[in-house]
Amino acid sequence: MNRRAVRISGRRLSLTNLEKDLYPSYGFTKAHVMEYYLLISKFILPHLKDRALTLKRYPEGVEKDFFFEKRCPYHHPSWVKTADIRRDKGDRMTVCLVNNLETLMWVENLASLELHVPLARAATPETPDSMVFDLDPGEQANILSCARVALILRELLSELRLASYVKTSGKKGLHVYIPLNRKQTTFEDTRKFSKAVASIMQKNYPELVTAKMAKEYRKARVFINWSQNSASKTMICVYSLRAREKPMVSFPLGWQELEKLARLNDPEKLHITHSKAVRRAEKQGEIFRDVLTKKQELPHL
């Protein structure tokens, strides 16, 4: 095994197999993955901070098997911050908190290409700091259909004086976030609210939208998955890579930009690769920051 010792913020870290091709058909090695996360670190770290990380590891690259790891691997360096959380079943588990660059680099050395985090922080697992709509295109629908749904959703929410933010899933869909950041809001609130929104969308745009999980309803429609609003679920973190053929990124878009891209009618324009992500993040700044700070209350509950 090829090893290379590095020092980050005074912490020693041994990096292994940097030359391993993790996206073989694209030619993107572990070194490239680490470089991407290093360049994007100032953008992604605030969104990972204090959240129970679910690692999705691809030790042999995106074409081979992966595994989810919710527990913090036993032999983590002592400086990796962890939290003890209770699971639904009642047992406890220790999870990693990616609170700094050295931890991010350690996690990437484990080939966790995708970084998944809950909507709540580890210390307050029952308090979602945002509500989310996961827009997932069924067969014969695509990311452009998702964009149409997202734009309607945004208008509907703004009628209720709720600001929303959108990012690509890095796969085929879009994720719409509504920041809350109030300790009074519970997952029960976000579930109730998001479900009501999904069902009114389905009622008014039956050709475009379904709020049902079953496949037969999803054909040619966008599934508004509101059930991600749960303490036990996780979302792909904004700026995380995805394990597809190409290193795509779950990337935040401005609403005007989404409108523009939707008008161009080219789904490819809505898929953001690693290099584009770094360039655009530097140019547009951290447009997803408000999701972590903006305080909003869900009305009419």
Next chain:
Amino acid sequence: MKPRDPIPAPSKPLPSTGNDMTEQAIWNGTISFSLVAIPVRLVKAVEPGRVSFRMLHSKDYSTLARKMSCPEEDKIVPPEEIIRGYEIVPGKYILVTDEELESVSPERSRTIEIIEFIDMDEVDPVYYDHPYYLVPSKGGEKAYRLLVEVMRRTNKAGLAKFVMGEREYLVAVKSYEGALALITLHYSEEILPGDDFQPKDGKVEAEDKKRIKKSINKMMSGFNPGKYSDIRREKITDLLRNKAKKNGVVEAPGTGEEESEGPADLVAALQESMRKVKRKR
């Protein structure tokens, strides 16, 4: 694919000595001997590895319910018509009422009283029934830690009687990885005699003995259960994962639309907002 993971993964719960009151307790009370009483909670130590399935109606995926039926009348029997009978010979019963059963059940108790200390090595595993952990409740941490430490050093276990649910259990309390484990034990009358199975005749040759001993020694290793896993369970889990990915999931009727769409006030506000959105578009 979402990272949600409804498919069971082999889980290995660790004994928690934390003081988190939210831990799901099966029982709350104190463990005591002589003058010491430590407030504790009982939590499960194992998660059965079985993957369980719901029985569904193939037509519409409704979940099926079990009902008691009478073969004589070919009818479903309502609960108020069901009574208990102890079968003495086929077809002959002694009737027993709930009240009678209640009258012989032990009184509920909030203590695990250690009656005596024993050497854990003396307890044959055939007596082990089910393991739990005891977790210290508020105020009990110090005495708990002390008890764990002393039991660990001496390899002693406390033997206690303890009432949970309707039954009184014989239990052994011992230290395990820095926590207290409680193991319910079988009563001696539950243990079936094993001496019937001993082969009666045949001598054991010294040479054979030596040979077997040698091959055992060759195969010796430390007990490392992590090496082994329930292969069938893993295969079922993989099967479920693949099917979830390929075929998606089916949904029972009534989990979607029949439910209310949300609080009336919210639904009204959403309808109003939706009208405005549509007008603008």
